[in-house]
Amino acid sequence: MMRITMEDVARHVGVSRALVSLAYRNRPGVSTETRERILHAGRELGYVPNRVAARLAGHGGNTLGVFLQDLHNDLFADLYEGTRAVADEAHKHLVLGVGALDGGRDAEALETLAQSRVDVVVAFGLQLPDTEVRTIAERVPMVCVLRGVADVDSVVSDNRHGARAATEHLIDLGHRRIAFLANPPSDGYMDRRHGYMETIAAAGLRPQVVQTTYSRETAAKDAGALLDGADAPTAIFAHNDQAAMGVLDALALRGLTPGRDVSVIGYDNSSLSKAPGTSLTTVDVDGVALGRSAAELALRRIEAPGAPSEWRTSFPTLVVRSTTGAPAA
Amino acid sequence: MMRITMEDVARHVGVSRALVSLAYRNRPGVSTETRERILHAGRELGYVPNRVAARLAGHGGNTLGVFLQDLHNDLFADLYEGTRAVADEAHKHLVLGVGALDGGRDAEALETLAQSRVDVVVAFGLQLPDTEVRTIAERVPMVCVLRGVADVDSVVSDNRHGARAATEHLIDLGHRRIAFLANPPSDGYMDRRHGYMETIAAAGLRPQVVQTTYSRETAAKDAGALLDGADAPTAIFAHNDQAAMGVLDALALRGLTPGRDVSVIGYDNSSLSKAPGTSLTTVDVDGVALGRSAAELALRRIEAPGAPSEWRTSFPTLVVRSTTGAPAA
DNA sequence: TTGTACGCGTTATCAA
DNA sequence: TTGATAACGCGTACAA
Numbered sequence: 001m002m003r004i005t006m007e008d009v010a011r012h013v014g015v016s017r018a019l020v021s022l023a024y025r026n027r028p029g030v031s032t033e034t035r036e037r038i039l040h041a042g043r044e045l046g047y048v049p050n051r052v053a054a055r056l057a058g059h060g061g062n063t064l065g066v067f068l069q070d071l072h073n074d075l076f077a078d079l080y081e082g083t084r085a086v087a088d089e090a091h092k093h094l095v096l097g098v099g100a101l102d103g104g105r106d107a108e109a110l111e112t113l114a115q116s117r118v119d120v121v122v123a124f125g126l127q128l129p130d131t132e133v134r135t136i137a138e139r140v141p142m143v144c145v146l147r148g149v150a151d152v153d154s155v156v157s158d159n160r161h162g163a164r165a166a167t168e169h170l171i172d173l174g175h176r177r178i179a180f181l182a183n184p185p186s187d188g189y190m191d192r193r194h195g196y197m198e199t200i201a202a203a204g205l206r207p208q209v210v211q212t213t214y215s216r217e218t219a220a221k222d223a224g225a226l227l228d229g230a231d232a233p234t235a236i237f238a239h240n241d242q243a244a245m246g247v248l249d250a251l252a253l254r255g256l257t258p259g260r261d262v263s264v265i266g267y268d269n270s271s272l273s274k275a276p277g278t279s280l281t282t283v284d285v286d287g288v289a290l291g292r293s294a295a296e297l298a299l300r301r302i303e304a305p306g307a308p309s310e311w312r313t314s315f316p317t318l319v320v321r322s323t324t325g326a327p328a329a
Numbered sequence: 330m331m332r333i334t335m336e337d338v339a340r341h342v343g344v345s346r347a348l349v350s351l352a353y354r355n356r357p358g359v360s361t362e363t364r365e366r367i368l369h370a371g372r373e374l375g376y377v378p379n380r381v382a383a384r385l386a387g388h389g390g391n392t393l394g395v396f397l398q399d400l401h402n403d404l405f406a407d408l409y410e411g412t413r414a415v416a417d418e419a420h421k422h423l424v425l426g427v428g429a430l431d432g433g434r435d436a437e438a439l440e441t442l443a444q445s446r447v448d449v450v451v452a453f454g455l456q457l458p459d460t461e462v463r464t465i466a467e468r469v470p471m472v473c474v475l476r477g478v479a480d481v482d483s484v485v486s487d488n489r490h491g492a493r494a495a496t497e498h499l500i501d502l503g504h505r506r507i508a509f510l511a512n513p514p515s516d517g518y519m520d521r522r523h524g525y526m527e528t529i530a531a532a533g534l535r536p537q538v539v540q541t542t543y544s545r546e547t548a549a550k551d552a553g554a555l556l557d558g559a560d561a562p563t564a565i566f567a568h569n570d571q572a573a574m575g576v577l578d579a580l581a582l583r584g585l586t587p588g589r590d591v592s593v594i595g596y597d598n599s600s601l602s603k604a605p606g607t608s609l610t611t612v613d614v615d616g617v618a619l620g621r622s623a624a625e626l627a628l629r630r631i632e633a634p635g636a637p638s639e640w641r642t643s644f645p646t647l648v649v650r651s652t653t654g655a656p657a658a
Numbered sequence: 659t660t661g662t663a664c665g666c667g668t669t670a671t672c673a674a
Numbered sequence: 675t676t677g678a679t680a681a682c683g684c685g686t687a688c689a690a
Contacts, residue, residue, distance in 0.1 A: 005683060016661045021685065031659065046468065051444040052384045053683035056666050068400075071409055072600065077400035080427070093441075096425040098409070112422075115380040139377065245604060252605035271401065275574060276581035277606030334667060345677045350669065358675065382667035385682050 004047040013041045024049055051093075055117065064092050064298050065118030065140075067109055069099045069125030070214075073242060075268045075287045079124045079145060082291020083298075090299055101214045103127025103186070114140045120298045123147075124291075130187040141301045145294045146285075147188035148311060153301060155294040155312045162283040162316035163195025163237070166265045169281070169318055170235045171203050174326050175263060179208040179226055179233035181219060181243050192239055192267060208233060212243060219246025220253075227254060227262070234262060234327040241266035241273045244280055248323070258323040269319055279322040289314065333376040342370045353378055380422075384446065393421050393627050394447030394469075396438055398428045398454030399543075402571060404597045404616045408453045408474060411620020412627075419628055430543045432456030432515070443469045449627045452476075453620075459516040470630045474623045475614075476517035477640060482630060484623040484641045491612040491645035492524025492566070495594045498610070498647055499564045500532050503655050504592060508537040508555055508562035510548060510572050521568050521596060537562060541572060548575025549582075556583060556591070563591060563656040570595035570602045573609055577652070587652040598648055608651040618643065 006024075010017040015034065023030045023038040030038070041047075055063065064087055068076045087094050095118050097109035106128045113121050120141040126133060130149050136142065137152045148154040170178050180196040183189055193209065200207045212222040223236060223246055238244035244266030251258050258264045259281075266273055269284035293312050300307070335353075339346045344363065351358045352367040359367070370376075384392065393416055397405045416423050424447050426438035435457045442450050449470040455462060459478050465471065466481045477483040499507050509525040512518055522538065529536045541551040552565060552575055567573035573595030580587050587593045588610075595602055598613035622641050629636070 003683095007683080017684080018662080018686075019660065022660095025685090029659070034659085048440075048443050048468065050385075050446060050683055051441075052381055052446050053666090054685075056379075056381050056385050056668085057683075057685040058666085059685080071397075071400060071406035072403050074401050074403065080400055084427070096427070098413070098425070111377075112380075114377050117379060117381050139375065248605040258606070272601065272604055275601055275604045275607045276577040277587070277608070278604045279606070332667095336667080346667090347669085347677065348675085351676095354669090360675065363675085379667050382682090383669070385666090385684090386668035386670080387682085388669080 004045045005050070006047070009038065009042045009045060009047050012045060013038050060117065060119050061302055062092050063095060063116075063118045064295065065095050065097060065113035065116065065121040067097045067099060067106075067113065067121060067123040067126065069103075069127070070101045071098060072101070073240075073268070074271050075241075075285070076124050078287025079291040079294070082288040082293075083122055083295040084291075085288075086292050086295035086299070090295075092299070099125070099127075107132070110136055110140075120301050122294045122298050124294075127186055127189070133187075141298075141305065143294050143297045143301065144188075145290055148313075149188060151309050153297045153309050153311075155290055155297060155314075157285040157290060157314050157316045159189075159191035159316075160195035160198075162267065162285070162318070163192040164199045165316075165318040166237050166267070166281075166283055167196050167199035169320065169324060170237065170263060170265065171199070171205070173235075173263065173324060175233075175235040176205060176327070177208070177231065177233040178205065178235045178237060179210060181223060181226075181236055181238040181247060182209050182211045183239040183243070184211065184213055196237060212239075212246070214240075214242065216242050216246040216249070219243035220249040221246075223247040223250040224253065227251070227256070235264070235324070236262065237265045239267060241268045241270040241280065241282055244282070244323075245272055245278075248278065248280070259325040261328050263324040263327070265324060273319075273321070281321045281324040282319050283316045284319050285316045286314065333374045334379070335376070338367065338371045338374060338376050341374060342367050389446065389448050390631055391421050392424060392445075392447045393624070394424050394426060394442035394445065394450040396426045396428060396435075396442065396450060396452040396455065398432075398435075398456070399430045400427060401430070402569075402597070403600050404570075404614070405453050407616025408620040408623070411617040411622075412451055412624040413620075414617075415621050415624035415628070419624075421628070428454070428456075436461070439465055439469075449630050451623045451627050453623075456515055456518075462516075470627075470634065472623050472626045472630065473517075474619055477642075478517065480638050482626045482638050482640070484619055484626060484643075486614040486619060486643050486645045488518075488520035488645075489524035489527075491596065491614070491647070492521040493528045494645075494647040495566050495596070495610075495612055496525050496528035498649065498653060499566065499592060499594065500528070500534070502564075502592065502653060504562075504564040505534060505656070506537070506560065506562040507534065507564045507566060508539060510552060510555075510565055510567040510576060511538050511540045512568040512572070513540065513542055525566060541568075541575070543569075543571065545571050545575040545578070548572035549578040550575075552576040552579040553582065556580070556585070564593070564653070565591065566594045568596060570597045570599040570609065570611055573611070573652075574601055574607075577607065577609070588654040590657050592653040592656070594653060602648075602650070610650045610653040611648050612645045613648050614645045615643065
């Protein structure tokens with residue numbers, strides 16, 4: 001089952017290899033009639049263009065790398081959707097790399113994308129420390145999404161703003177003991193915590209931060225401890241929807257009703273939050289729009305490699321559903 | 330910012346390029362000391378191996394293509410996880426392609442993988458007709474997952490079995506009017522419908538099949554029509570969890586309680602079904618195991634390109650949660 | 659409009 | 675253990 005090459009097609013049609021190349025990329029320089037003959041012959045012979053060879057020979061500029069932190073969180077599906085739409089319009093190829101929930105595969109995935117010689121990497125949800133990100137960004141241009149890194153192109157949603165809105169909503173409902181279930185502290189992911197802290201402080205309330213992980217199970221455990229402890233909160237703001245699910249798990253386990261006994265807010269407006277029985281109050285970051293924005297920055301970066309880094313900030317919106325209400329009594 | 334190549338590293342160390350190549354792939358033929366010197370110099374110069382060139386020059390055999398139908402459905406995240414685990418152990422690279430919910434990008438994504446010269450494609454959830462799949466599989470070896478195709482390596486979960494279990498569960502609960510909210514008919518995705526049909530027939534009941542799409546919104550609309558119609562069912566079995574979400578949406582809209590007023594069963598045991606407020610009764614296919622199995626078949630296919638095609642079938646299990654119960658009256 | 663020739667960065671073969 | 679040298683399949687000036 002020998003592989004057909006351009007050479008074979010050229011010979012079969014009786015033209016040069018260069019012409020076949022031009023024909024397949026429909027570039028000027030080939031008569032319409034010749035092109036037809038070439039494409040027809042290619043089809044007939046079962047020729048499949050070799051993208052690997054093309055990329056080696058080409059001068060680059062048409063491949064975006066995409067890093068996805070976690071396939072289990074469908075916020076990344078939205079981000080990808082946005083990026084893909086823009087990339088399609090610009091006729092750019094996408095090469096994917098997938099991380100892990102705990103960030104343990106970030107470096108490896110980025111390395112793979114670099115070795116694959118993508119022209120720029122669009123990274124959704126990196127957990128690598130800022131300094132490492134900057135180091136990598138010096139070798140392969142990067143666009144960080146959901147996470148701002150100084151001196152690196154970034155597309156972020158204002159997390160502090162979102163956290164403030166969420167916390168204020170709880171305060172407005174009358175809650176006084178509001179806990180924040182925080183993600184592990186790491187560069188670029190502290191703003192939700194800050195937004196919570198400053199809002200709580202401004203209201204003259206006592207902050208209560210419990211640090212958890214990115215796993216729903218751990219979040220459930222940590223929320224459980226919180227609920228069972230003395231002076232349990234009447235409202236819990238979780239760092240994201242997955243963690244909020246854990247909180248809901250903990251509530252269910254204790255026969256407590258979200259929104260009535262304890263209010264819960266998540267973050268991301270993932271599809272999980274939209275389940276009818278869940279109906280989680282959360283913060284919407286509009287992943288598709290962020291993904292589009294990121295792709296646009298990436299394209300710009302390809303055009304102007306030396307341009308100064310650019311940050312794009314958007315503002316999330318609070319989505320009030322049924323897991324928030326006035327405190328129980 | 331000239332790219333450093335193997336040549337540069339070789340010159341810098343004072344050895345041949347071939348030796349650098351061997352050193353980087355830690356293959357025999359390089360003294361430990363020389364290897365150290367090479368790797369050290371590489372690091373110092375900022376050398377990044379060019380995977381594109383490597384794949385062009387190499388004889389293949391170490392790259393798996395992975396097709397993911399839809400990033401919004403986290404069943405595919407499980408499948409990917411399983412495949413990645415096996416690929417990692419075998420030191421194989423993964424190249425990803427992403428489809429679309431309606432199957433409209435299947436051909437394109439597979440074409441891209443073929444052009445990327447992957448050695449075999451592991452396809453999760455293809456919607457292409459059987460004949461087209463077979464045609465493509467002749468050019469690039471394929472392993473179809475969640476979907477059996479004759480003469481093509483396939484890893485499937487017995488959908489008929491799962492659908493029977495789900496339907497029987499509803500019958501055992503006492504339901505007599507059980508509807509099936511079906512996916513669009515297409516090759517390889519008819520077994521859930523068949524399993525439902527034969528179980529209903531065996532029980533002497535009247536089948537009621539309503540065809541919907543893969544979108545949650547459409548499912549909600551179609552389920553709504555069903556609920557509003559004459560002789561509304563007391564139980565609805567949806568072709569997957571996403572569709573079941575739509576059913577739950579429709580119930581919520583009408584103030585009906587799942588499991589009490591109307592029973593609902595989904596399929597996939599996706600994370601959506603596990604939300605505490607949802608707690609959807611569903612059928613678990615164990616995506617991670619399927620993903621592992623698929624990767625194993627893929628590896629086998631690389632080793633023995635000419636071997637006869639193999640099918641692997643596993644059996645799903647019913648997961649009873651709270652959306653199913655005895656009929657209302 | 660067409661063809662020639664060189665380069666892309668590796669891997670692999672074979673001889674030293 | 676090392677070092678030339680030929681593929682690998684294609685892009686692209688440049689010449690015709």
